[in-house]
Amino acid sequence: MKRITNSFIRPAFNHLGNKYRMVNKLLSYFPKEIDNFVDVFAGSGIVSAAFKSAKKYYLNDYNPGVYLILNYLWNTDAKQIINDIDKIIKKYKLEDSKSKDFKKNYKELRESYNKAKTNKDPRKLYTLVILGFNQQIRFNSTKGFNIPAGKQQWNDYQRNKTIAFVNAFKAKPKEIHNQDFEDFVDDILEKVDIDKTIFYFDPPYLLSNATYNDLWNKNSEKRLIELIKNINRKKGKVILSNVIESKGNINNELVNLLKVKNFNKIEVNNVSYSNSNYQRKKEHLDREVIIKNYE
Numbered sequence: 001m002k003r004i005t006n007s008f009i010r011p012a013f014n015h016l017g018n019k020y021r022m023v024n025k026l027l028s029y030f031p032k033e034i035d036n037f038v039d040v041f042a043g044s045g046i047v048s049a050a051f052k053s054a055k056k057y058y059l060n061d062y063n064p065g066v067y068l069i070l071n072y073l074w075n076t077d078a079k080q081i082i083n084d085i086d087k088i089i090k091k092y093k094l095e096d097s098k099s100k101d102f103k104k105n106y107k108e109l110r111e112s113y114n115k116a117k118t119n120k121d122p123r124k125l126y127t128l129v130i131l132g133f134n135q136q137i138r139f140n141s142t143k144g145f146n147i148p149a150g151k152q153q154w155n156d157y158q159r160n161k162t163i164a165f166v167n168a169f170k171a172k173p174k175e176i177h178n179q180d181f182e183d184f185v186d187d188i189l190e191k192v193d194i195d196k197t198i199f200y201f202d203p204p205y206l207l208s209n210a211t212y213n214d215l216w217n218k219n220s221e222k223r224l225i226e227l228i229k230n231i232n233r234k235k236g237k238v239i240l241s242n243v244i245e246s247k248g249n250i251n252n253e254l255v256n257l258l259k260v261k262n263f264n265k266i267e268v269n270n271v272s273y274s275n276s277n278y279q280r281k282k283e284h285l286d287r288e289v290i291i292k293n294y295e
Ligand SMILES: C[S@@+](CC[C@H](N)C(=O)[O-])C[C@H]1O[C@@H](n2cnc3c(N)ncnc32)[C@H](O)[C@@H]1O
Pocket: 015, 016, 017, 018, 019, 020, 040, 041, 042, 043, 044, 045, 046, 047, 060, 061, 062, 063, 066, 179, 180, 181, 182, 202, 203, 204, 205, 212, 215, 216
């Protein structure tokens, strides 16, 4: 098989639900000859970072923090980024997450970031995310970043991860957008040759809980499925990651999508506990799938 992946690249931040662990498997189902890669729910950007064979990458995420950080990482030299973050860590005394003042210092940096109403500083946000609880990116209703301090350190491992991630994108022609998925795809459809394009959808999963699920509901799922069917009608290639069944609940929208001609499903994992009784098995069943509309 043609090598199209680089298994050494890790996401610059551990965005919840990122596809790092299964990126090679996922990419093995991507078409080999393609010009445009459209990463509709890009998150950490790891899928776009690992995919090698497209000529142009279009990324999108509705989260303004994800957008700010990815833009910063890709428009700044890796060395400069390391210097920037080192300086912030030093200024706010955030070298050691076990130190007694760490939480207080982290809060001080967070307040300083939130204080600016315009021209938000991506360097401060990236530092907050790296050192924040589970490296999540969440904002309150007044747009303030509101994740508490975590346990990670800005260490050499994190520095090297950042450098490798940034460099993976350096030479790639790319655009990053901060739109609702439907508007974004509509715009893309206007400007690309659909025959040479692959649309990858990795939305929040209706059947699981993530911080970014707050705004994701049955209506969003319906809009998504309609959009996918629309691309299919135009003969565009679509690949989707999702969970079709969890704890006995079924995502019927996905089941119905699979009834549409051309769509096929690959089971990614089927977590069942062979030693437990049926009820427990059912509770733990989490069927992760890849759905696509091409062979
Ligand atoms: C499962 S995560 C994507 C993970 C990504 N593939 C990765 O490997 O890091 C889903 C993403 O969808 C974004 N999102 C949620 N609602 C959205 C919307 N209406 N339009 C576009 N993006 C949205 C979230 O911010 C989140 O980053």
